[in-house]
Structure formats: C-alpha cells, structure tokens
Amino acid sequence: MISFEIPEKIQNELQLAKMVAEQVMRPKSRYYDEHEHELPVEYVNMMWPVQKEQYKRTVAKLQTNGNGSQPEKQGPSTSLLRLILMIEMLSWGDAGQYLSTPDPALGGAAVEAVGTTAQKLRILGKFAEGKPKWGAMAMTEPGAGSDTSAIRTTATLDREHNEWVLNGEKIFCTNGSLALEQSDGFVVVWATVDASAGRAGMKPFVVEAGTPGVKIAKREHKLGIRASDTAAIVFTDAHIPYDNILGSPEVQQRDGSNKGFKGAMKTFDASRPAVAASAMGIARAALEFTRDRLKQEGVVVDYAKPKFEMTAVERDLIEMEARHKSAWLLTLRAVAMMAHGESNRLEASMAKARAGESVTWITQKAVELLGPLGYSREMLVEKWMRDAKINDIYEGTKQINTLIVARSILGYTRRELK
16 A cells, blocks of 8 residues: 655654744745845754754765665665655745755755765765855856757866866856855856767866856846845866766767766756755745635635635635645655656656746735735735746746656657757
C-alpha cells in the first residue's frame, strides 16, 4: 500500500521551519519588500547554523565514500522530500527571504551533479564552517536567455599558466552579489570553449569570490522577491584554476554525445521541482489567507453542493484549491522519481510549468476576490502576487518547459519542435 505519511523526523523539522516562517519571516516580510538589497539578517542568522550542520554531514559522507566505503542502499532518499517540504514552508513565510538562505543553491547543485569528489570537498566544504556564505549559477546573458546556445561568454585555456581566462557578462544571477562580494562563496559560470560547437562547446566553471577580473556591475530592482539578491556580473580576463572546470574540457560535436553538458543540465531536473515547491508555498499563503478572510464575511464553500448552485466566489475558491493541489501533486511526483533514482526530466518540467502558471493565477485571483484591500499594502496579498510571477519565468519559462514536455511526449528533437 502506498503511504502518504511524512516521516516523523521530517515532521519535526517542518514544525521548526513553520516557526521560522511565522515568527521570523512574516513579521519582516513587508519591511524587506520595501528595503530592497538589505540582507534579511534575522533569517540568515537563524538559518546559517542549520546549513553548516547539514554541510558538515555532506562533507563527512563525501570523505567516507571517497575512501571506498559505500553505504548500503536503504531505499529511496528522504532528504529530497525534506528539502521540498522545507522550501514550500519557508516560501509560505516569505519567498524573497527564502531565496536569501545561505546555501550553495543552484551553483551547488551543478557541483554535485558533475563535480569530482575533490571539487565537492573543496567547494562545498566551505559551507561547513565560518560565516554565512552563498553559491550561485550564472547562465543568462544580455543576448542569451532561454536559448542557451547563444551564450557568448568565453573561456580560453592559458596553457602557459594552466588556467582558464573568462570574458563576458552575465545577468539576472540570483545571489550573485552575496556569493562574490559579501561572502567567501562562488558562482558556477557557463561559458563556451568553442563557439563553433554550439552547446557541446559550453562548459560550467567555478568562479570563487575574490577572483581578479570579476565585477558586480549592478543589482537589479525587481517587481517581486525583493529581499532576494539579483546581480549582473562582468568578467574581464578573469583567471581561474584549470581544475575549476566541472566535467570534461573535451568538446564533442553536434552528435548528442556531450555528456558534460547533459550531466550539468540534470541540475535543472533537480532545481525545477524546488522552484515549483516555492511557488506552492506562495500559492498556499494566498489561498489560506483569502479563504480565512472570506470566511469572516460568511463565505464558506459547501462542497456537497453542485457547482451550478454555488456563487461565483465559491467557484473561484474551489478552482484555486484545485489548481494548487494539482500542481503540488505534480511537484511531489517529480521529487519522488528523483528520490528513487529515476529520470524525471518530463515530470520536472511538468511541475515547473504547472506551478508557475497556477501560483500566478491563484495570487491574482486572491487580489481580485479581496477587492481594494487585496490591492492595498495593508495586506501581503499584493506582495504575494508580485512574488509569484518569477516562478513562471526563472529556471526555464513556462513556454520552454512546455516545449520540453511536448518534445518528450511526442518524441521530437529540439530541432524538430521549437
């Protein structure tokens, strides 16, 4: 029989996350929305000890496995379920502050996907000690958004000094400034070693804080998630160690055999369900608040009634609940497949596309149903609506993820279906 019970240990951790969301994040939600680029120090200081302990365990596990001692397989991983549930709960508290969690983040996911054991120990090991620090991923460029083949940042091998030299510009890098300027962190930068090879020539490089030739050009002012740091980064003859390339430096031509690129792209198979979970946290916040507020006005859905006997408001509430639950179930399925070691590319894109669309609709409907109060700054509903939209854009837009789903189901290649 399939069990949907959350393990007791995870339930206890979720209670702690709920306390942080209610007592640390929500009370400061409006403040950090109005004071963009100010670090949410209360939240960061609360989370950093937890993060350090987590990465101490990660380092210990890497060291054990690196010595040839492999732990016995004991079924699917519960750590992924824990992560997704924590993200949902913290995003219910405040999505912008959640994104400021001191963590290797998407950059760390890339290191874990294709990095060597030595690279993981060196790069991720930093997060087991010292002061708060951040990791980030830099892929988007002024001329390259969803079309990653258009990336123009270059990495040239300086054979004399056995270093890579990076030149180019990246934009919309989440936690870019926190990683490079305000902590001893790192950014995984996508650059091309051979522009003529297309995607096969693209490689991820670890650029660490303090690297000469790396400059934060600006910090973006945004519609939502304003507590989150979003930066533009310029690389001018930035020299990085040869060993800071993730995966093989070999370039394979357009024959589908580029394992390095495909391996690093698995980062998104893991991160897209995480983005979907964050969207679901925002959606749940808006849904619960709207339902409770309308209940105070005497509007309570009678689920036993047929739809045609319900008011328009009651039907809207039911639709909000349905969209939230369907997206959440898709998210859990994508996570479950990953936890069982199965490929979840199709399911990850399904979850991401559905969650981004759903949270956008749900939060807009919440503002609509609550009228002028929902639109005012007296409540957080209008903020949730602004925070929601990014989930429909980053980590692959709804349109890109829909394309991935269509190609997977219909069996088309990227060239056949654009």
